[in-house]
Each structure stands twice: as C-alpha cells, then as structure tokens.
Amino acid sequence: MLVREGAIYVISRTVPGVLAFATSMLLTWLLPAHEYGLYGFGIAIVVVGNNALFEWFGHGMMRWYESHQDDPVFMPTVLTLFAVSCLLSLLLPILAVTFGLLEGSQTLPWVLLFGTWAYGWFEFTSRIQTCRFQPMHYLFMSIARNGLILVGGILAARLLGSGEAVLLVAFAAMLFSGSLYMRGWARPMRLAFDPVLARQLMEYGAPMFLAMVFSSLMTSIQPVLIGTLASKAAVGGFTISFTLVQMTVLTITQGISMATWPRSVRAIESGDAAASDHQLRSNFTLLLGAVLPASAGLALLAPELGRLFVNPEYQDAIVRTSPWLSACAVLVALRSSYLDAAFQLGRRTALLAQVTGVGAALNLVLAVVLIPRWGDLGAAMAMTIAFAASTIHAILLVRRHCPLPFPRRETACITFATIVMAVAVVSLAGHGAFHLPLQIMGGVVTYAAVLGAFFWYAMSQGLVRRDALARAFGRAP
Template identity: 25%
Template sequence: MSKQGKHSLIYLVGRGIPGIINFAALSVYTRLLSPEDYGQYAIVISTVALCNTLLFQWIRMGLLRYLPKFDTELKRAPLYANIAVGYATAIFVSLLMTGLLYIINPGEMVVKLAVFGMVLLWTEAFFEIALELLRSNLQVIRYSLSFTLKSSFALGMGILMVYNGFGVRGLLISLAASTILTTILSMKSILLAISISFRHFKLSFFREFLIYGIPFTVTFGMTFIFNSSDRYFINYFLGDRETGLYAVAYDLARQSLWVVMSAINLGSFPLAIRALESSGVVAANIQLIKNLQLLLKISLPISLGFIALSSEVVDLFIGEKFVAEAKQIVPYIIGGTVMVGAKNFYFDQSFQLGKRTYLQIYPVIAAAVVNVGLNMFIISWLGVIGAVISTLISFSIALTMSIVISRRVYPLPFPFIYFLKVLLASSIMGLGLFYGKEIMEGYVLRLVVLVPLGALVYLLLLRVFKIDFFK
C-alpha cells in the first residue's frame, strides 16, 4: 500500500471510529430529544460553526500551507506566534460580536450562544488548530486518537446530560467539556508551544500568513451559507420542529460520507503539498492522481450503496419521530455531498497549490447567492423539500465553477477512464443492492447480508476493470 494510502487508512479509522460514535449519538439523541429540541440544538451548533469558520478558519489554512516550510520545531516559533496572535485576536472579536448580539436581542437563544456557544467556539477552534498541526506533521495516529477520545467523551457526557434533563444546554456543555478534556490529555505539548510563542511574533510574516488565509474565511463563510443557511430559513418559515427533522436527515447523510472523504483528503493533500515544495509540479501531479483515485474508489461505492440502502440505514439509526422526513431527504443529500466533496477535496486544491486562493471565492459566492435566493422563495412553498432543491442546485453551481476556474490556476490531472470504470462498478453494485433488498424482510437482515455482499461484488468488478483497490 502507498504512503498516501496508509495515511488515509489511518485517518479513515481515526475519523471512522468517531463517525460511528457520532452515529450512535445521533441515534440516541433522536430518541431522547423532541424534534423541537433538536431543531434548537441544530441552530446553535450551526451558529458556532459559522463563527468558527469566519474567525478561525484562516489560521488553520495558513498553518497547513506554511508548516512544511519549517523542518524543525525550533524554526517553527514564528509560525506558532502567528497562531497565538491570530487565536487571541479572534477570541476578542468573538467577545465583541457576542456582546453586540446580546444587546440587540437578549432572548433565550442569545443567552445560549453568549454563554455555552462561545465557550464551545473557543474550545473547538483550538482543538481544530491542534489537529491541523498533527495533520501537517503527518502524526496520523495521534490525530486519530485525539479525535476518537473527544467523540467518546462527548457521547458519554451528552447521554448523561440529556438523560438527566439538561436538554440542549447539556449537549453544548458536554461538547465543550469533552474538547477541553481531550486537549489537556493529548495535546498539552501543542497548547504549551503555542502559548509561549508570542515573543517570536513578526509582523511581516503575520501579514503574509493573513493574506494567504483570509480568502479562505470568505470562501468557507460562503460555503457555510450554501451548506447550512437552509436551517435558518426553515427555522424562520417553519419553526423548530421542521428544523430538527431536516437537520437530523441532513446530518445522517452528510456525516456518513463526509467522514470518509475528509479522511482521505487529510491523509493525501499534505503529501501533494510536500511533493510540490520538494520536487516540483510533475511530482505533485503524480501524487494528485493517486489522491483522486483513492477518493473515487472509496467514496463513489459508499455513496451509491448508501443511496440504495438509505431507508434501511434510517430505520436503524434514527428515532421514530424523525424517520419519515429522513427517508425523503437522505438520498438527495448524499448526492449533494458527493458534489461538494469533489469540489472541496480535489478541484479547490488547485487554488491552494497555485497560491491564488482568492479565486475560490467566486464559486461559493455564486452558490451562496443562489441558495439564499431560492430558500427565501421556495421553503415557504415546498417546505423542507424546497431546501433540498435549493441545496442541490447551489452545490452543482459551486462544483461547475470550481472546475472551470481551477483550470486557469493550476490545471489538475483527471484520470477520466479510471473515473468511468469506478463509476460503472459502483453503479452496478448500487443497482444490485437496490433490487436485491426486495427479496429480504427486515432492515437489519438487509444491511447485515447486503453490505458485505455489495462490497465483495464491487471489489470483483474492480478486478474485472483491472483496478487494484488496495494499491
């Protein structure tokens, strides 16, 4: 197995175990919480994620890009100083934003954001920065263990909190507490290195760091809008209950596939950056082809298999109050996730490799404008299905524009024949699962029998097409 394959496999395990834990959490929470409560929780979490994106994302992206330039820990002090100053500045801005929000509208939801949400924001932001350090250093095992530890703590404390009647506040407290505990236990050295680095701060390097990272703030902010603005519109037009029903279905579909695609990218993209820095464009392109092939042969069969067995997955994982809505939505969100994954985890890499990150703003701005415009008009008319339609349209616009613009920055290689072979093998497997489940009774039996059988069929088809899955 290649180095990139080994790293991605470790990340897949490291992301997969927390993903399974998150599935368990979703299953438990949809049985303990009402749709109204889950709707409130989804809005708070979405707002925290938006603030994290706007205030801290540029730090993580600058870290990922510049860390390979420093080959020893001693030389990294100026980079750590940038992280420390950027993090402190973002915290100060978040305090101002929260204070202003509380003055404008001192309601119950704002209180949640001001107290629990802000603490969760700070802890999540630092945890993700520490994860990027581990990722950039190719410390894949430590990365995976940290992620698993955090998810385990969050699930245990979350169940305890909800079961004892703390509701939404209890879930937010458990998330923040699990992040703090994990950081102290497994990332103490990173916390110490960043906290003592202020004296190495250099304004010129910070300016370069900022110029590289800020376009990502706009980009990911707009990405957040076309990914999650539908929850706010659903909440405004339809209320907490419909927000909760939609959010559960969306999270089930999105998280399942996103865990896999992000794990592959986590293991693969740093190798492409290192190849470009050390050996040039040809070496980077060879690595990029390997990365894309790995992404295709894992994510495509999972997505089409999930679509074929979506009803069975929903019945297994989701509480009864949420099932009907989820079965309508999940297959479409899986399709949309494939589009966004292709954009984020391959075509957008052109802008980073070509150091013209500002250009990736245009696809997401266009998609965000379309998404918001459609949501304003069709959610009140079609309900949550309107949100699904606007999401798919905006995702397709973002992907198309990213493909077109990226070719002018850093033309990415695309193994088209390889893609067609994997797509055909995945489609045959998916059709077999879809029609094969009709001869079986019970969703548990269908999943137990058909999932391994589908995987075996897919691997055999790859062999027919002369593709080695494990290479």
Template identity: 25%
Template sequence: MSLRASLAYITVRAVSGVLSVCSLSLFVRGLGAEEYANFALGLAAAALVSTVLMIPLNTTLARLYGDSTLRARVQASLLAAVLGFGGGLLVAALVAEWLGASWLAPWVLPAAALFAATQGVLDFSVQRANSALETRRYGYLLLVKAVAVIGLGVATIHLFNGAPALLLAMSMACMISVAGSMRGRFSLRGCDASLAPRIAGFAAPLMVTCFLSYLLNWGDRYLLMHFVPMAELGRYSALADLTQQTLVLVCSGLGAAWYPRIVQAWGAGQREEAQRLFSRYAVIAVSLVMPAAIGFSFLLSPAAALLFGQGFADLPPNLPTLLVLAAVVGGCKSFYFDVPLLLAERTWQLAGGIALSAAMSLVLMSWALPRHGISGAAMGLLCGQTLGLLYSFLMGRAVLHHRLGSRQLFTVLVASAVMGCGLWAWQPGGFAGLLLRFLTAVLIYALVLLVLDFDGARARIAGALRRTP
C-alpha cells in the same frame, strides 16, 4: 503515497464517523425533534465562528507548514490568534445573553460560543498533527473526542435534557481530547507580529471565502426557521447532520491523507510531483466517493427511521437523495477541486465562486421552501454546491490538471452499478438487515473491482502476499 496510507486516514475518519452517528442518534432520541432544532441552531451559531475564523487559520497553518524556516513562528502566532478569537467571542456571547440580544433560546448562544472556541483549539491540534504527518496523534485526537462526546452527551441529556447543557458537554469533550496535546508541540513563545501581513494576506481572503461558504452550508437552517415548524427543522437538521458526518468525512479523510504531501511538493517547486500526487488523489477519490454516494442514497431512509425513531419513517421521497448528493458534491469541491486554487493562493478567486454559489443557493431555497417544504432547502443546497464545484474545476485547471483514466473510471462505474443493483434488489429490515446490506454492498463492490483489476489491484495483492513472511 500508497493506498494503505489513504485507508489509514479513512479508517480513522470512518470510526469517528460511526461514533458521531451513534451520538447523533442518541441526541435526537434524547432531545426530541423540537429541542434538537434548538441544538442544531446552536451548532449553526458555533459553525459561524469555526468556519469564518478557525478554518482559515488552520488552513493557513497547513499551507505555510511546508516552510521549515517559518514553522515554529507560524504555529505560535496562529495559536495565539485561535485562543484570542475564541476568548473574545465567548465574552461577546455572554454580554449578548445578558443584554437579551441573542436570537436563540436562553443560554444557547454562550454555550455555542464555548463549543466553537474549544473546537477551534482541537481543530488546530488536528491540523498540526496532520501537517506533521503524525498519523497516530491525528487519529487519537479525533477518536478521543468522538468517544467523549457520546459519554458526556448521554449523561448530560439524562441529567439536564437541554440544548445548552449538551453544547457544554461537547465543549468538555473537546477539552479532554486536546488535553496535553499542546505540551512539547505548541508554545506561545515565538509569536511573531511581523508575520501578520503574511498570515493576513492568505487568511483574510479565506475568511471572506469561508463566510460565503457558511451561508451556503448553513443558511438553510436560518431560512427553515421562518418557513417550517421547529419539528420539521429538527428532522431536516438530523438528516443533514447524518449525511455530513458520514459522506463528508470520506472526503475530508482523503484530503487529510493527500493535501499535506501535495503542499510539500508544491512548496519545494516540484510541480510534476504535485501533479502526479493530485492525479493519484483523483483515482483514489473516485473509487471511494462514488460507491459511498450510491450506497448511502439507498440506505439513508431506513437508517434514519432506525436511528432516530418513527418520526423519520415518512420522509419526503426525494429528500434523502438530495441531501446525499449535496453532501458528496460539497465534500468533493472543498477537499479536491479547491486544492489547486489554494496551492496557487488564489483565495479571492475562490471567494468569488463561493459567493456566486451561495447566492444561487439561498435564492433557490427561498423560492422552493414555500412550495416543496424541507425538500426545497435540499434542492437549493445541491444547486449551489454544484455551481461551486464547476467554478472551482474551471478555475483550477490552469494550476493542476484533473486527470483520470477512462478505464479506471469505467471500472468504478461498473462496480458501483452492480453494487447499486444489489442494494435495490435486497432490502431486509431491522438493524441487522441494514448492517448486512451495507457489508454485502462493500463486498460486492470490492469483488467487482478485483475482477476488473482496478488500478492493478491483483498485482498489488499478490505483491503484498509475497512480502508476508
């Protein structure tokens, strides 16, 4: 697996992340902090469906795709489950709204259910493209959805200006992206009920795991409803969404590039090749995630004020750093440290670790929120994510070793430190200044890596130049 292939996935995720940041900025400004809080709670409700039901089914597809004898039947069976769950939950949300049993603002729950259903189908299509190593199709699905969200979302805010309408617009964006992707690739014909025990044996523990993960990642929104005004919930949610749509995308892009190949090597019984790929994955991951975390901790506060307005100019001083660290730790855990446990199908073991970290996170949030406000929620989230990462690290060592050369780690540390010093020393204002700071930081980091010859960078560049006609 080459660095070029990893960068292809990262580039797709980065472009879609930039588009998502643009849409987030437009949504926060268009809705305002209080209405954005209702939108964020709708997203939290949708995330419950996508996290607990859709993600385990997609993960099952990724894990079982390597068995070519089961591939067609697994795809059909899982697609039927995705469509069935999505349709059933939409009906349930409509009934709850009709009975007045929804805990959200009017019509937010049905709109959130529709978004969860359409997002689930889109995620299934993306996972299938990734498992089949269809890089172009993978990028197409993500980028079309990101562009459609901006166009439909902005139009909806101007016409209707409400959280339910915006959630419906995002559902339409998912439908546009996935339109035609099923044809010739998916079919409900071949759905095999006899696969249910095999699928349930892997997916059911993951559903428990994902529910606990949902409490860890989204429980802060529900606690904030009871401890802070809606405007503060809106500010916290906007910042948390910004970090998730940037930093976690780096981790997920790397996972998309490496996980299918590790699964295929493991499924073929090639344990040494799986270990080699996993070790190589670690090298690439640390070289991208560490500078991203350091750089974003410097840039989040000025970026929030510029993107979201002056209401975000007086943030608690430690809030941006806490949210950045929580996003990075959570992304590394989910897309790197959990990989060995998923390969070994130790999903109940994984669930136990997430239960521990989720409980710790919610307890700490409940204690810290009345004392530290929205920063307290970020503190509890970071502590829970860190505990979960340590647990996965310890439990997964018996499956795959976490190997990273000391010279490579030292090189990344030095380059990140030099980049961080540059960001601290030079702080121009405005959008142009923010963009220039970012580009300069990337250039500094790349040059230091080149000077220190990280991972044989000079030889790789020289070889690429020799192959160029």
C-alpha cells in the same frame, strides 16, 4: 504510504462518525423535538462561527507548515492569530441577540461562544497532528472527543432533557480532546510574533476567510435557515438526515484529505512537476473511489437505516432528503477536497472566494424560495443545486488558472463499479434487520470485486506500475 495513512485517517473519521451518529440517534429519543432542534441549531451556529473565525488561518498554517515548521517564531505567531480570532468572536453573542436568532435566551449565546472556541481549538490542534504526520494521534483525539460527547450528552439529555446542556457537554469534550498531545508540539516557546509572517498568512487567509464564510452559507447555515424560515422542530429532521448521509460521506472525505494534503504541499514545494501530477492523480482517484460508492449506498440505504434506528418522528424527513443530500455529498467532496485545493496550492485563494461566494448567494436565494414551501426538503434541494453550480464554476476557473489532472480511465472504472454495486444493493432489498447487513456486505463485496477486476486488467496490460502500488502501500513517507 498514501493509502495506509489515508486508511488511518478514514478510520479516524469513521469511528468517531459512528459515535456521532449514535449520539444523534439516541438524542432523537431522549430530547423533545424542540430541544433536539435547538441542539442542531446550536451546532450549526458554532460551525458557522468556526468557519468564519478560525478556518482561514488553520488552512494557512497547513499551507506554510512544511516550509516553516523549524522556525521558532512560526507557531507563536499562529497562536497569537488564534487568540485574536477568539477576541473577535466576542461579537457573535452580541450579533445573535441583536438579530433575535436565539429567542432571548440568557445563557445560550455564551454557551455557543464557548463552543466556537472549543470547536476551533480542536480543529486547529488536529491540523497540527496532520501536518506532523501523526495520524494515530488524530485518531485518539477524535475518538476521545466523540466518545465523551456520546456519554456526557446522553447523560445530560437523560437527566436534564435540555438541548443547551447537551451542547455544553459537547463543547467541553471538544476542548479537552483538542488539548491532548500538546506536549508533542507545544514545546517551550518564547513569546514572539513575526509581523511579516502574520501578514503573509493574512494575505493568504483573507480570501480564505471569505471562502469559509461563504461555504458556511452553503452548508452549515441550512439548519439556521430552516429554524428561521420554517420551525425549530423542522431542524431536527434535517439534522438527523444530514448526520446520517452527508456527515458519513464528509467523514470519509476529510479523512482522505488529511492524508493527501500534506503530501500535495510537499510535492508542490519540491518543484517536481511529474511528482505533483502523480500525487494529484492519486488524490483524485482515492477520493472518488471512496466517496462515490459511499454516497450511492447511503442514498439507497438511508430510509432503512432511519426505520431501524431513528425515532419514527424523523423517518419521513430521511426518506425525503437523503437522495438530495447524497448527491450533494459527492459534489461537496469533489469540490472542497480536489478543486478547491488547486486554488489553495496555487495560492489563488481569491478565486476560491469567488466560487464559494456565487454558490452561497445562489443557496440563500433558493433557500428563501424553497424552505417556506417544502421545509427540510427545500433546504436539501437548495444546497444541492447551489453546489452543482459552484462545482461547474470551479471547474471552469481551474481549467483556466490552476490546471489539475483528471484521470479519465480511473473515473470510468469507479463509476461503472458503483453502478454494479447499486444494482446488487437493490436486488438484495428487503425489510428487517437481516437484510440491511446483507445489502451492505453485498454492496461492498460487489464494488471491490468489480474494481479489483479492473485493477488486475490494468496491471496485466502495464497500465498500472507495480512500483506505484508499492509507494501507495509502503511505509516510507
């Protein structure tokens, strides 16, 4: 069941991810460099705002949903907290104008405020579908959102040539798509508010709030820093490279996390240590088995993808930053979807805030030093080094406070298969549209063959049980 649902969620992130990449690629041709940079700049600010205002109680809702889903005051209380966060977000336009981040624009602050609400609403409602084990609903919501952004954004860019107009269309698509399937969970609710439950969510969420803010200062803030320390036009190169490399890997990561998180919570709440250990081992193996080869493949293929599909103005940025962003993507995936989960499942979110806080501080210091000299490359370097340090920090704290299993055998097999895959991809290198699909197919087939050989050997030696395979692919939750 885990693999089947994980596959659905990966598709739910992959197909919209392809649409998002197509949108970004086409916008590089349709928008002037400054306007495309403004588009990337605006998306970054909205993501930072969402992480600060909405992510904390979204994680809390997912942590408590399994044990409180039948409580009639649970969802009204959570929605009340969402509304309060919307009110707090009114401070964002004031701060943006005060610090001169938006160059005196009269309308952009309010477009970004609307975007923060719309982005937060979509993420919140998609988490509800995840908690309700409705991966197909999430799939249709995601495709609707990114499909509408593709069509509406391209029309706005073509007709108006404005990054601000494209942002407005994108945010409207998020709000609409997030409101689909509300009838499945927003059944008639009485007005209610449980202060005890709200306090529990806030006690859990306060460190999560800090962790989300610090996480934004490690990833989403990079375009803002480039625009401030370098130029708005330089944001465009980083945005398309980030979309091509990191967002592809993070799409896979988030799809897997959506399948594994509810089951991890259920296993922990059951009190069965063996079940929890098995679930966490499965989570790590599935995550690493998808993320490591994807990152390696993108590091090798990103320059060719950029040459074929992206405006030549941004190709140098892709060549410069893709190796750093690919390495960073592996670190982001393992830390955010496995190590960080230990702090959340163990309700030790203060430790998570500590890890992300140290990483954010390091990223900002490195960004101030590196971006003025190397621009987008400096931003990629700063983020990668900061995530490497925070991953090591998280491992040390997890070993001491929230022990996690580390499947060594599976890790070695996946790493070896990835190395063989990389050799195959490099050996098939060439120029032209024909070689790219050949490299992709050759890499996929090689990786699957090597990993399959390891798995067959493990089965023959009794190292992998057939009933475990049945549970992974079975239909029962």
